[in-house]
Amino acid sequence: MRVIPISANASLTLVDESSACASENGEVPRLDLPLTRRSLLRGSGVMMGTLAAGSPVALLAPSTAWALELKSLSKSQGEVILKMGRALYPHKRLPDAVYALLVKDLDAKAAGDAATAKMLSEGVAALDQAAGGSFAKAPEKKRKELVKAMEGKEFFAAVRGQCITSLYDNDMAYKVFGYPGSAWEKGGYITRGFQDLKWLPAPPAKASPAPYLG
16 A cells, blocks of 8 residues: 655645646646555654545545654644644545644744744643533534634634645645636736636626637
């Protein structure tokens, strides 16, 4: 079984960003990114999961299995942060592999800054305590209530702020939401997908006059 790495040395997504959206139609190519068992066991913790077969993200990947090597956080701490990300920005169509990018980015910050590591560790512990043992295993409704109760605290702000880039600025999220990626270097959107969104109604003809092309 091939496992897709989401490690400190890997790209932000399940694919190599140097090749992402390189084709004319904005499709991300499938790449083989194996993870050996030896490298899997190097970190302080390892989170693993699978992608739903046939899902938009699974179509990008060479395998339905993914793994995240942690440098500072433990596996249980990573799971709490992943579930907190889902409580803050719930998207049923986004797989855990996307929310694992949130854990990856916060873990990298914690590995490079003792104060951040302490703040994250204390925040996770507070959520577990409030949940009566395990925040990650608490019902979804309860997790939302516990996260809401932490609003205004440094830990809450750090996780919520990181969510904005970690969850949405990656090719997996682009694929799920139908965003074809940056277009300026390919000539813009006018002649390549300006109105190809399938989840919005088509505008009337008068609202979209023919573009001036010189």
